[in-house]
Amino acid sequence: MKLTMRWVLRSKIHQARVTDGNVDYIGSITVDSDLLDRTGLWPNDQVQVVSNTSGANFITYVIPAPAGSGEICMNGAAALYCQPGEEIIIMGYELTDRPLTAQVILVDDRNRFVRYLEGGHD
Known part of the structure; x- marks a missing residue:
């Protein structure tokens, strides 16, 4: 039996608001630890960021x-993107070679946890 490895959504923070920007820093996105804990994201985890405002999309x-x-x-x-x-x-x-259940959360306009979303959407 051949195993098929796939990139599968594991964690998602939906409708977050950018609170600050620091172009002089080496790089990355700084995220409230409460949100990391709720989604299972770790420090140094690679993430994709998509802006619903500008359409920017980067890793x-x-x-x-x-x-x-x-x-x-x-x-x-x-x-420079957001x-x-x-x-x-x-x-x-x-x-992974198996299906995952993603930990997907919705936050309010102050980046406070609102609720878990099932399947990545309402």
Whole structure:
């Protein structure tokens, strides 16, 4: 039996708001640790970021922000793609040979957890 490896959605933070940008930083996205915990994202995890505001789409890695801070900060080159106030989606994937149940959350306009979304949508 041949195993087929696929990139499968594992984690998603939906409707997050960029709170800050720091183009002088080496690179990455800083994310409130509470949101990381709820989605299973780890520090240094590779993530895809998509802006619902500008259409920007890029890959970077996660740096944890203090829990409860609501911080979503674009760092380095990522700060050129997404500005404070933009609505974004943050997605983590896993290379696997089996189906996964993604941990998908919806946040409010201050990046506070609202609820889990089933199957990645309402």
